[in-house]
Amino acid sequence: METKEINKISIPLFLELISVYPERKCNGYWMYKSFITPNQRTGSLKVSSNNLWVDYSLNNTGGTLIDLILLIYPELTVKEIVKKFNNGIFSFQQPDKLIAIEKKKDGDSIIILNEYDVFRQPYMLKYLVEDRGISNFEMASRYLKTYQYRWSNSNKEYWSLGTENFLKGHVLFSKNFKTVTKQGYTFFENLGAKSRIYFEGILDFLSFLMIYPEQELLHDYCILNTVNNLKMTFENLPFSRGTDQIQIIGFLDRDNAGDKATELLRDKSDMHGSKFYDYRPTFKGKDLNDYLLGKY
Known part of the structure; x- marks a missing residue:
């Protein structure tokens, strides 16, 4: 996948999959809270039906999906973003066309395939240590699991660390990715x-x-x-x-x-x-x- 293909991916879908939802949905566009000034009362970041965005609170700065990812994750380069998409770290499927994204019903998007202990995927342990400073794996194994899952519209399988909440939903996370199948503590x-x-x-x-x-x-x-x-x-x-x-x-x-x-x-x-x-x-x-x- 190259930058041109990535920029065809629905921006609202990408935002949903990192647990960001529109402040309101209008006819043909979506409004979000700004990633630079998130405490505003009404959303200033507009995503249009042509899959471009503009943030009116940021001197009308805007652009493509990759431009938005660079805004959300300023530590990344374009090359690193492309690599992450190709490695499946941003885990989602591209829809056939731009669709209106609303917050889906609980459990709609992700199918949990298997649950394993935290030691299942060594690169997940590397992420815990190098990115999060969690080096006591014995302790972490008492509270975290490794989950194998797929999105409901795809047969491709992914892996994430995670935990279950009291409503039997799952909080899933890995490097630069986080989602939840059903909200709950x-x-x-x-x-x-x-x-x-x-x-x-x-x-x-x-x-x-x-x-x-x-x-x-x-x-x-x-x-x-x-x-x-x-x-x-x-x-x-x-x-x-x-x-x-x-x-x-x-x-x-x-x-x-x-x-x-x-x-x-x-x-x-x-x-x-x-x-x-x-x-x-x-x-x-x-x-x-x-x-x-x-x-x-």
């Missing part, structure tokens, strides 16, 4: 624990265990997978165990979304009489994985 319980720690992503949780290995069995762990799932946890996870209140600990991201989720978690804990501790001031960087990697 992931919960790991330790018998008798009197505290629960919240993380935004599974890699933040594994980073915590790399930094504080002695803490592994002392808490319950809730991985939100997205802060949008926080309210879902309030419906399913009690704030008490027996006659004891559960202490709530937040290790969420140090950004606007993390700020809002932390305050919501604090308010909900107070409402139920549980002590709340925000541990974000104890680390530097955007999240715990950045802190583990020294990216601050």
Whole structure:
């Protein structure tokens, strides 16, 4: 696959497969939040039916799919993008024509073929160590699996690391790729624990265990997978165990979304009489994985 072929791939489809959905869909075009100014109230990035995009908040910068990938992943070169497509790292199929992409029904896109332990694919372990700083594979194997899967409109098979959430959906990820088959939080319980720690992503949780290995069995762990799932946890996870209140600990991201989720978690804990501790001031960087990697 060369650049000309890559640029024929539907931009909305590509964005969906990296879990980015339109802020609104109009007749013949899609509007997204800007990747440079994502906190805007309404989307400024327009994808037209001719499969080109323009970001009105970025001095009308625009172009092809490859131009957009360079914007989203500034560390990549065009040559590296082409290589990743040909290696199947950006895992998706090109549709016959540009189609309107809406958020699909849960489980619509991916078919899980097999589940293996984390040691199945050595290059996945290399990614964990070199890109994420997770070198304790024995620990990682208790929480991660290797999944073999395919997209519903293709017979080509792919591999990703991942974990299952409480709705039996799967969070799948590898280098420069992440998707979910059904949204939901992931919960790991330790018998008798009197505290629960919240993380935004599974890699933040594994980073915590790399930094504080002695803490592994002392808490319950809730991985939100997205802060949008926080309210879902309030419906399913009690704030008490027996006659004891559960202490709530937040290790969420140090950004606007993390700020809002932390305050919501604090308010909900107070409402139920549980002590709340925000541990974000104890680390530097955007999240715990950045802190583990020294990216601050």
